[in-house]
Amino acid sequence: xxxxxxxxxxxxxxxxxxxxxxxxxxxxxxxxxxxxxxxxxxxxxxxxxxxxxxxxxxxxxxxxxxxxxxxxxxxxxxxxxxxxxxxxxxxxxxxxxxxxxxxxxxxxxxxxxxxxxxxxxxxxxxxxxxxxxxxxxxxxxxxxxxxxxxxxxxxxxxxxxxxxxxxxxxxxxxxxxxxxxxxxxxxxxx
Amino acid sequence: xxxxxxxxxxxxxxxxxxxxxxxxxxxxxxxxxxxxxxxxxxxxxxxxxxxxxxxxxxxxxxxxxxxxxxxxxxxxxxxxxxxxxxxx
Amino acid sequence: xxxxxxxxxxxxxxxxxxxxxxxxxxxxxxxxxxxxxxxxxxxxxxxxxxxxxxxxxxxxxxxxx
Numbered sequence: 001x002x003x004x005x006x007x008x009x010x011x012x013x014x015x016x017x018x019x020x021x022x023x024x025x026x027x028x029x030x031x032x033x034x035x036x037x038x039x040x041x042x043x044x045x046x047x048x049x050x051x052x053x054x055x056x057x058x059x060x061x062x063x064x065x066x067x068x069x070x071x072x073x074x075x076x077x078x079x080x081x082x083x084x085x086x087x088x089x090x091x092x093x094x095x096x097x098x099x100x101x102x103x104x105x106x107x108x109x110x111x112x113x114x115x116x117x118x119x120x121x122x123x124x125x126x127x128x129x130x131x132x133x134x135x136x137x138x139x140x141x142x143x144x145x146x147x148x149x150x151x152x153x154x155x156x157x158x159x160x161x162x163x164x165x166x167x168x169x170x171x172x173x174x175x176x177x178x179x180x181x182x183x184x185x186x187x188x189x190x
Numbered sequence: 191x192x193x194x195x196x197x198x199x200x201x202x203x204x205x206x207x208x209x210x211x212x213x214x215x216x217x218x219x220x221x222x223x224x225x226x227x228x229x230x231x232x233x234x235x236x237x238x239x240x241x242x243x244x245x246x247x248x249x250x251x252x253x254x255x256x257x258x259x260x261x262x263x264x265x266x267x268x269x270x271x272x273x274x275x276x277x278x
Numbered sequence: 279x280x281x282x283x284x285x286x287x288x289x290x291x292x293x294x295x296x297x298x299x300x301x302x303x304x305x306x307x308x309x310x311x312x313x314x315x316x317x318x319x320x321x322x323x324x325x326x327x328x329x330x331x332x333x334x335x336x337x338x339x340x341x342x343x
Contacts, residue, residue, distance in 0.1 A: 006253050006267075007202055009210065010321065011278035056220045064213060074274040130304055144334050160334065164324025167332045168217070174306020175221035181303060207317035214326040218311060228311050235317070 002063070009067040010161045012074040013154040019091035022079035024109050024149055028162070029072045031108035032118040033138040035162075039065035041119035041135060045128045051183050054125060057176045058132075061169050068162055073104045075155060126184070129177045133170055140166035198271075199278050201246045205253075208239045 028034040042062030049055045080088075080102045088097040096111065106114035120131050143163035150156055195203075215232040222228060243253055251266030252259035261267060299305040313328065320326035 003254055003256050003258055006255075006273060007205065007209075008273045008276075009213075010206060011199075011203060012274070013278050053220060053223070057217065060213075060217055060220060064217075070273070077274050126303075133304065144336070147334060148336070161321075161324040163334060164330075164332065168214070168325050168327070168330050171306060171309055171330060172217050172221055174304070175308055177304060178298065178306065178308070179221070207321040210321045211314075211317045211326050214314075214320065218309070218327075221308075222311070225311060231314065 002066075008071055008074060009064070010071060010158060012071055012078060012158050014075065014078040015152045015154045017082040017087070018079045018152055018155075019083045019088050019093050021150055021152055021155060022076050022083075023091060023093055023096070024146055025072055025075050025079070025155070025159075026105075026107060027109040027142060027146065028139070029069065029076065029104060029108075030106035030114035031142070033135060033142050034108070034114075035065050035069035035072055035139075036106060036114055037118040038062075038135060038139060039069060040116065041121075042132065044119070044121050045132070048123065049125055049128075049180070050187075051179055053179045054129070054176050057172055061172065064165070064169075068165065071158060071162065075158060076104045077102075079152075079155070125180045126177070129173055129180060133173045133177070136166045136170040136173065140170075195278055196276075198246075198250055199276055201242070201249070202276065203278065205239065205242050205246060208235055208242060211235050212239060 030036055039062050042058040042065065046055050046058035046062065049058060083091075083102070085097060088094065096105070099105070108114075119135070120128070122128055122131070140163055143159055143166065147156055147159055147163070150159065212232065212235045215228055215235065218228050219225065219232060243259075247253055247259055251269045252261050255267050296305065296307070309327065309329065311327070314320065314326040315323060315328065317326075323331050325331060
């Protein structure tokens with residue numbers, strides 16, 4: 001089971017209302033390489049991993065991704081605080097506002113709703129782990145694209161933290177891949 | 191701009207830094223289970239974290255529910271602010 | 279036709295520098311823990327491990343892509 005902890009993993013600050021940036025950060029909320037896709041990818045793949053290490057790392061990183069998902073939601077919530085309907089409209093959030101108001105909806109920056117098709121579960125631990133490593137790199141690249149588009153240094157501080165986590169997770173998945181490949185090369189089934 | 195953050199936010203930031211260290215050591219130990227130095231650090235950070243959370247919960251109610259932390263009367267789990275409402 | 283070895287590559291077997299690495303599979307070297315940051319500094323960097331700190335600096339060629 002999971003137990004909620006009533007705190008964020010990292011502080012979230014914004015300089016002020018910014019509907020344009022709020023729309024952009026949704027990419028990491030419900031986008032193909034966002035935090036919801038990451039959490040569901042790892043927490044789905046963990047069941048059939050061959051070693052305790054692989055099951056553990058997928059469980060723990062999957063859980064940390066849920067905390068990152070909450071951080072992105074908090075960014076959106078704070079960036080939309082005080083935004084008027086007219087400002088939402090001017091920032092291109094008219095259609096979003098019509099459907100969701102200021103709720104945080106699972107979609108990407110372009111408005112495409114979240115789908116499980118964003119991640120794989122191939123029934124093969126090596127294929128799954130290599131996908132996970134690629135996912136970390138794609139998420140890192142997405143954070144860099146968003147940093148290039150952002151005009152709020154407070155938001156950048158949080159985005160840089162999340163980006164660095166992708167680097168660390170890549171290292172851990174690399175170590176797990178080695179563990180699983182060694183297991184597959186030595187394990188004999190009779 | 192120099193902003194003054196609340197006592198609650200200050201305590202939370204301290205908890206965040208220790209819990210983050212625990213997350214990092216946890217992930218490291220997952221792939222290095224025999225690293226005795228990392229394990230000692232993890233256990234030490236866990237102790238510090240327990241004390242910090244105890245102090246925080248005395249002032250602001252439970253950080254975790256479902257039987258992990260006790261609550262004062264009345265039930266304080268539902269007290270605001272929730273994490274996304276806090277100004278840091 | 280197979281050549282004995284490519285002139286551009288050293289004649290040692292591939293993977294000599296990284297004995298654990300095999301052809302046609304991904305391999306990441308294991309991390310060894312040395313010093314770690316204090317909690318506050320670690321949170322700031324997004325990792326407690328100095329060897330994993332990789333801050334974002336846009337590549338100078340990115341603007342041309």
